[in-house]
Amino acid sequence: MAVDDIDSAIVRELQRNARQTNRELARAVGVAPSTCLERVRLLRDRGVITGYHADVSLTALGREVQALLNVQVRPLNREVIEGFKSYASGLPEVLSVFVLAGGDDFLVHVAVPSVEGLHAFLMDRFSARREIVGFRSSVIYQHHRNRVIDPPDPAGSAR
Numbered sequence: 001m002a003v004d005d006i007d008s009a010i011v012r013e014l015q016r017n018a019r020q021t022n023r024e025l026a027r028a029v030g031v032a033p034s035t036c037l038e039r040v041r042l043l044r045d046r047g048v049i050t051g052y053h054a055d056v057s058l059t060a061l062g063r064e065v066q067a068l069l070n071v072q073v074r075p076l077n078r079e080v081i082e083g084f085k086s087y088a089s090g091l092p093e094v095l096s097v098f099v100l101a102g103g104d105d106f107l108v109h110v111a112v113p114s115v116e117g118l119h120a121f122l123m124d125r126f127s128a129r130r131e132i133v134g135f136r137s138s139v140i141y142q143h144h145r146n147r148v149i150d151p152p153d154p155a156g157s158a159r
Contacts, residue, residue: 003048003151006031010039011048015148018052063111066140067118071106073131080131081105093121
């Protein structure tokens with residue numbers, strides 16, 4: 001089932017502010033509150049809306065330094081890939097783990113207290129792992145994330 005214009009507007013508004021009331025949301029998208037409530041329920045049931053969360057400041061949590069780690073593992077098989085993915089995902093410093101195709105097998109996004117903390121993380125958590133055959137780290141100076149994601153234009157044209 002495709003996402004129509006009303007569903008898209010609801011999703012866009014919830015991404016901007018998921019704490020607004022159903023009445024406020026309905027007013028913003030131009031539908032009755034009962035219609036809005038049912039549409040939101042259906043969007044959750046269909047897996048379009050997968051949850052609600054609070055954004056937190058990494059700096060306020062003492063994680064001043066973020067980095068992207070490009071990781072290569074061997075041998076390349078399901079057991080090694082799944083094992084490393086589970087290991088990395090369970091580390092408290094790790095924000096995201098991406099499994100890749102191409103030259104690198106993983107991209108791992110971490111947030112640590114300092115550059116020294118990043119070095120310690122790499123030495124203590126990655127260097128001793130036998131499946132890791134190489135890694136590179138890139139410190140992130142700035143990070144911008146699009147907070148509102150629209151579905152692709154059905155006509156396929158770029159905006």
